[in-house]
Amino acid sequence: MPKPCAYVLGAGKTRFGPTSKTIPQLAQEAIIEALSDARLDPCDIGAVIVGNFLGGPNESQLHLNSVVAGLLPGLNLPSWRTEAACASGGVAVHQAVLALSRYDNILVVGVERMSNVVGMELTRNIGMAGDVVLDQIAGLNFPANYALVAQSHFAEYGTTPRDLELISLKNHANANLNPKAHFHLKEVCQADIDAGPPVASPLRLFDCCPVSDGAAAVIISSRRADSRSVPILGSAVASDVISLAQRSTCTSFPAARAAAEAAYAEAHIDSRDIDFAEVHDCFTIAELVAMEDLALADRGQATMLVRDGQTSIGGRIPVNASGGLKAGGHAIGATGVGQIYESVLQLRGEAGSRQVEGASVGVAHNVGGVGGTCSVHVLGGAT
């Protein structure tokens, strides 16, 4: 294994889901847990990076780095907010890895509040992650974009609605094992999924992730503190044109492929070395695309792993043991940081009833828009 590019010293996360808590309250809860987990004080922190997407449209509060860094008062720390749509959190973690060139013990906080805005206004705000000028205003909102991805995958590879249902069932089952997941739907079954109304054909209600509030925090360092420190072996970000209409394929995100390739190269691994994956399943079809972009399966072949149960906990390559975005929740700016939190728990063997046995290398995959930005992190290895 190569020298890790960074270590995660501590991690914290609120439960994802609707809440009356404010952005500073959510951030503080995650920060306190991360500091406690790392056994650090606020004065040990060297910089603060805030991942957030909708602070402006949903909260009328920008400049959130000042709000969040101000929770550690008197320190005048370097801080900024990172926004890359739904990949804001993962990109913020990548920035922390880069910023180790100057700072240490960098606190990355992903935070989002979404439940305070509803209906068409929220649809419009989320749509700001996509091409507003040509796509979103014309009605090609996010469910519609991912419906195009699904239709293309069905046409090219013979994927079926039943494959998507299996992903939904798996992720809801996993979320039931995660106390910080958005959904704990003990009774969810095939009949419930079949009864879900269509959202954008072929996607039905249970193919779509929920709207969540929440925060997650991790502390990134250039050096191992103790045996609980989790190495980051590879960290990469790539981007693409914002609209599917500008690309040559709808069944793969080139930015995800580029980020995975770069992260694996840095980590000196290939996809066969990966024991578990936390991937960006904003819609069930996105989990299939993610598995293929991460080279966990050949193009069009991820469905085989799903049908065989190989992506369940206990399978060959568990995907979204946390419940994923689909059932664990999607608090946009917090999601990518929450994937790192989950990976830390898995790699330490602290994931309780959803623990992936023998987990020693994990990958976290966070997507903005319909693949306009993607981050990939490889964690684990040398403990």
Added chain:
Amino acid sequence: MPKPCAYVLGAGKTRFGPTSKTIPQLAQEAIIEALSDARLDPCDIGAVIVGNFLGGPNESQLHLNSVVAGLLPGLNLPSWRTEAACASGGVAVHQAVLALSRYDNILVVGVERMSNVVGMELTRNIGMAGDVVLDQIAGLNFPANYALVAQSHFAEYGTTPRDLELISLKNHANANLNPKAHFHLKEVCQADIDAGPPVASPLRLFDCCPVSDGAAAVIISSRRADSRSVPILGSAVASDVISLAQRSTCTSFPAARAAAEAAYAEAHIDSRDIDFAEVHDCFTIAELVAMEDLALADRGQATMLVRDGQTSIGGRIPVNASGGLKAGGHAIGATGVGQIYESVLQLRGEAGSRQVEGASVGVAHNVGGVGGTCSVHVLGGAT
């Protein structure tokens, strides 16, 4: 002189001011000029960082890193958007310096469109840079915040409205020499300033910067390309609590002092080595506070330099030879990048009729909100 932490290989900037151009059009214009200035092709670029503040509220378009990096198609570059209120641009440049640990020839693009939103809606949107919960909604908007700063400075140090007028006159005179400035008011004089309506006492119309559209771009590298490459000797960012009500003083921004101290230490200079400064004069009073925070004058003493004409072009320490935000314009996310553009021109001797003679060390100072975030860059030295 120490080894520079980075070099600016090329710089470009649109004129600041109202325009019908869109964000991608503005960004493209600045990018093409920066690439041409650096004699680089798009495929030489290693990463793209976008500084922008109001993409969400003003444009309904977030994920601007994908939009802007997508102007260099087929490259799948690492990219993200940085937001730190009005310091978004300066912080984006700092991030590029940090990211040289992994990438090279980093394209930093600051871009903002403001003239498409007017009146109370724009006031509300700009207010998102301040504390929305307690300050802005209660009426303590940005002119009111800086009026408190001015009243405090008047009370503590005997500063007068006439001092602020001198700053306004100087910056309008400088802007007349800058073809890319927002204002070219050939006739602006004392009588015009006196006739300006009060905005928030003691600030009148000519104490306030305008609402500008615009973009600026710079290319940051770890190595000198040729004799036109401009060294960055120091780069720092610091933050503070967001509201003046949370701080012990209104006449200084601790984040600016912390950033200046860190940047000067990295550059191995003190303030007496500085030949010119581009500072964040969103209001005239902010120029005085900036000079004191940058240690160009002792606290309360910056007025003496202004009264003596020492901050004019040809004076001992020219401040805002570009016209500053006040008259050069304030296209928020572009402003901090535009300060680097101006510094590059000055240090190369390419600033035309506003050239500061003998300019060899310059400082750029960019503030978010009322000092919630500040970046300071020291440029020049070893050419």
